[in-house]
Amino acid sequence: MERHERQQLRSITDEVTGWVHQAQSALAHRDEVARAADEAVDSLRRAVVALRRDGTVDWGALPLSPGDGRLLGQVARHARLPSLAPAEDRTLRHLTTQVAGSLHDARSAIGARRFLVGRAKRDAGHAAARFVADFREWGVSSGVPLLLHRLNSHDDRRFEVGVADVLSDWVGFRTRVADLGRAAEVIPSAVVADLPASIRTIEKALQDEVRYRAAAVSAGQAVRNCEVRRMLVEMPVERLKDATRDRIRIGPLADAGIATVQAVLDHGARLEHLPGIGATTATRMRGAAQTLWQMTYDEMPVRIDIKKRTAETTELLRCLGAWDAMRKTKGATTDLALAQALAPLAHALKRDVSHLVVFAVGARVSEFKEAVEAVRRRARTIDGASGPAASGDPWDDFLSRPADYFAMLSELGFLTEDEQKAHGDLPDDIVEAVRRLQLDTEYLSASLRGYQSFGARFALVQRKVIIGDEMGLGKTVEALAVLAHLRANGDHHSVVVCPAAVVTNWVREISSKSSLRPHRVHGPGREAAARNWVRSGGIAVTTFETLGWFEDQIRAVQDLGCAVVDEAHYIKNPTALRTRRTRRVLDAADRAILLTGTPLENRIDEFRNLVGYLRPDLIVDADEFAPGRFRRQVAPAYLRRNQEDVLTELPELVEVEEWLPLSREDFLAYRRAVADGKFMAMRQAAMLQGANSEKVRRLVEIVEEAEDNGRRVIVFSHFREVLDHVVRALPRNVFGPLTGSVPAAARQAIVDQFSAAGDGAVLVAQIVAGGVGLNIQAASVVVICEPQLKPTTEWQAIARAHRMGQLESVQVHRLLSEEGVDLRVTEILARKRELFEDFARVSETADSAPEAFDVSEAELTREVIAAERERLFSRDSANPPAGEEAV
Known part of the structure; x- marks a missing residue:
């Protein structure tokens, strides 16, 4: 090889050697950056917390501190490296392996070592030199110098990434952890700070x-x-x-x-x-x-x-x-x-x-x-x-929800219940199945007695049932416990069908005893309520009459968990329109509960109908059975407990506020009384419309239920005209009216006749006359037709029945219109009650001065009339309630 050829080859090998050094440096740097990024990702992966429910991972959570920005910087540094095509990577690998080796061999042909090696070695060196020269020519034409310059001139100084940018594409972290979840989101620590x-x-x-x-x-x-x-x-x-x-x-x-x-x-x-x-x-x-x-x-x-x-x-x-x-x-x-x-x-x-x-x-x-x-x-x-708040007077909380406290005492063993009596006539296999079910009370805020929990679980296990517990045992809360359990297990929609008179009570009970949402699908706002129920779920409370308008929407709901029918005797006639509508809803629901406080054993035809709506398989050959035997046959779908069976501490007094709507006739009469400024007429209006009065209708139902349960009733009102209407509305077994004009001896004679009468007897009395000086232990149901202006008057009247010698619990029903004078008087007296309680806490004479709770009649009259005139005669507020459709 000539001298100038060797010089030319030396220049080529020097240039290619520089390429090799640059390639080695670039690859080493890229490997170091990749290794650092992998280590950073591994470190962050180890910090991911798996969050499991029921053994299954629902989420992975990676907490990040500002210091983690350095690790993310390593990942981003790797992501920012110049891209390298596969062919470019092969070129670099070729440079650092085969080309580097050829450069070593070429030196034996062009350097001083050529004099020290043999011919074969020199020939190999010449071949290597030619390979290097050819590679150099290819490299120049292929842009290898530009590639090496691009790789080695990139600015990749170390830096930190703000952790808020962890999932930004330029960081490259998201793609490296895609296997940790199908989606990821950055959340500020404030979300989980507490x-x-x-x-x-x-x-x-x-x-x-x-x-x-x-x-x-x-x-x-x-x-x-x-x-x-x-x-x-x-x-x-x-x-x-x-x-x-x-x-x-x-x-x-x-x-x-x-x-x-x-x-x-x-x-x-x-x-x-x-x-x-x-x-x-x-x-x-x-x-x-x-x-x-x-x-x-x-x-x-x-x-x-x-x-x-x-x-x-x-x-x-x-x-x-x-x-x-x-x-x-x-x-x-x-x-x-x-x-x-x-x-x-x-x-x-x-x-x-x-x-x-x-x-x-x-x-x-x-x-x-x-x-x-x-x-x-x-x-x-x-x-x-x-x-x-919990450190206040515990008596206040007790008085606001005594049933909850008695339920706790029962749970702790201080009030024993006869478990066998709580089971009714159920066969052992059903009792065992009920016992095994665990009631989910997440959405229930009321406490349950043992028998109430059993009743709710019975309804859940048997799916479609009649609960016929006597009044005062809490059938409503048993039904609510069922609806709450179903909500906790994924059923979002339930419906309650009831008489118009108890719609308000149901809405109040749902709100006060559960976290479920009630929807009042009755009256002027029914369209909006129905839409909200369909869209967001909850409990729709509707009436037998409104059901004709609402049933299509009910049956269209896909997850109708339960239908509850209150006062189930309303559908005892299978041919009635209201019954046919209700049965279609019962059929559409996964579960159904019929509620009735009336014992059904002695009404076998009605009993057969109600059971047949839910479990027709249980009424085969029913005509051959005596009532008691028939009850045992249908026991899988029927549960009834009496107070004496399950309440060992038998409550002395059960008070119920019956909030009732005004019928159209009630409203028109009431509006006339307000226009005339006649306060006493306002108080009586809702009781003087005969069969068109909602209060009178409810009074009749209470008396009928009392008769069925072996109880006698005393009806109190301040007004003689109201008592006359009550006597006409109750056609049999009525005594009185006992008024102030009746001589004392005659009064006692009336009471004696009432006491000797049979179940379902009714004593009608003016509250200021019958409420003082008489012992009426024979009555265990007390009905007060309107709120009294002096609560002491009510207390004295109730005490006539609720006193020493009374062997039964006393049920007190206060008939209250949900709008108008009754609501106003109740609100005013509630304010007075608060003042009295404050007074009682600091006054040693409070116990002997209950009149401190009473209110000036003139003051109350002025306040109520003024407020009602404003409400009724302001623009767009004087429309009477819409009439109910025929059933």
């Missing part, structure tokens, strides 16, 4: 529930101990003889001034030192006294007497209220499942976390946000229940 505290609150509440329950049990035992002591203080020592087989001489106790069993217990070991009593006799006496104590304790229910507010009872109510708040947390199964799912994230959140990447796996990211908010709401509820 999640750790919320989780801690819920976890502590669950732990505290056991402690609060134990405190309630201890407080209940203290109340029971006080009551037992009170009874033993009054129990004569002679009773010791009944508690032991040993002979006990009572004389020495009497000589020592020990007259009661409690005194024996109080003396304890000192007994044996009394004259005539040795160690053996003292031991027998104490043993007998302890036996009497235990027997009394075991049989002693825990009573709450609002007239005897002892420190022990107040503490019991406080403990029950605190336990109830914790218990509701434990019963919120959906929220607790969410809290459990989010707990790992809460524990992983550090103070410096600024953002969160949420990956959707089994659920959407929006559902993650909803879960966080649900847990936050649950924690706020717990904090509110245990905060300052």
Whole structure:
């Protein structure tokens, strides 16, 4: 090879050597950046928290702190590397391998080493030199220098990425973690900032529930101990003889001034030192006294007497209220499942976390946000229940919801229920199936007695049933418990069909005893209510009359979980139009509940019809059966319990506010009275329209139900004309009217005749006459036709039936129009009640001055007439209620 050729080859190899060095540097740099990016991604992946519900991952959550910007910078640095086509990558790999090797061989042909190697080596070097030269020529024409310049001149200085940009395309992180979820979203830390505290609150509440329950049990035992002591203080020592087989001489106790069993217990070991009593006799006496104590304790229910507010009872109510708040947390199964799912994230959140990447796996990211908010709401509820409000007077809460407190006492074992009687006539296999079902009370805010829980679970297990519990046992809350359970398990739509008179009561009960949404599909706003129900779910409350307009929309709903029919005797006639409409809704629903307080056993034709709507398979050969036998045959679809069966503490007083709409005739009469400014006429208007009066219709129903349940009724009104209308509306077994013009002797004669009459008898009395000086224990149902201006008048009237010697519970029905004077008077008296309660707390004479609650009649009259004239005679407010369609 000539000298100039060697010089030319040296120049070529030097140039290509530079290419090799540049390629090696570029590849090494790219490998280092890729390795750093992989390590950064691995580090971030390890920080992802899997959030599981029911064993399935719903979300992955990656907490990010500002310091993670350095890791994201590594990922972005790799993403920002100049792109490299496959052919370009092959060129670089070729340069650093084959070309680099050829350069080494070429030096043996063109460098000083050519004199030291053999011919074969020199020939190979010449071949390598030619290869390098050819590659150089190809490289120049292919743009290799430009490629190397592009790769080595790129500015890739280290930098940090703001964590808010983690999912930006230029960072490149999203594509590297696509396997973690089908979608991902960056969420500011503010969304989950208080999640750790919320989780801690819920976890502590669950732990505290056991402690609060134990405190309630201890407080209940203290109340029971006080009551037992009170009874033993009054129990004569002679009773010791009944508690032991040993002979006990009572004389020495009497000589020592020990007259009661409690005194024996109080003396304890000192007994044996009394004259005539040795160690053996003292031991027998104490043993007998302890036996009497235990027997009394075991049989002693825990009573709450609002007239005897002892420190022990107040503490019991406080403990029950605190336990109830914790218990509701434990019963919120959906929220607790969410809290459990989010707990790992809460524990992983550090103070410096600024953002969160949420990956959707089994659920959407929006559902993650909803879960966080649900847990936050649950924690706020717990904090509110245990905060300052919970430290108020526990009697206030008890008086607002006594049934809840009695349910808690029952759950704690202080009020025992006969479980067998709670089952009615159900066969054992159904009872066992009902027991196995766990009731989900997440959407139910009311507490349930044991028999109420059983009734709700019976309806769920048997799917279509009749619940015929006696009035006062809580059929409404049993039905609500069913609807709440179905909502918690995915059924969003339910419907209640009832008489117009009880629509308002249903709407109020749903709102006060559950978190379900009621929709009043009746009256002027029915179209909007129906649309809202179809769109958002909840409970539609409608009437038998409105059903003709509404039934198509009901049957079009795909998830109609349950249809409830209240006052089911309204559909006893299978050929009636209202019955046919209702049956179509019952058929469309997955579950159905017919509610009736009327015992059906002695009306076998009606009984057969109602059962046949739900379970026609149960009425085969029904004509051959006596009523009792037929009831047992249809037991799988029928449950009835009486008060005496399941309420061992038999409530002395059950008060019901019957809020009723004004019929068209009621409204027109009432409007005339308002226009004339006649306050007393306003108060009577809703009772003077005969069969067109909603109050009169409801009164007739109450009397009929009382007769069916073996009860007698007393009807009170302030007005003589109202009483005359009541007598005409109740055609049989009516006594009175007992008014102020009836002489005292004649009054008692009327009461005696009423007391001797049979079930369903009605005594009609003017409240100022029949409410004073008479004992009417024969009546266990009291109806007050209008709110009284002096509540003391009502109290005295109720006391005529609810008094010593009354062996039954007393039911009080207040007939109230949901608009107009009744509502106004009730609101004004409620304000007065608050003032009186404030007065009672600070006044030692409050108990002897209930008139402090009464209100000036003139003052009330002026206020009500002015407000009603404004309401009725302002523009667009004077339209009477629409008439009901025929059924």
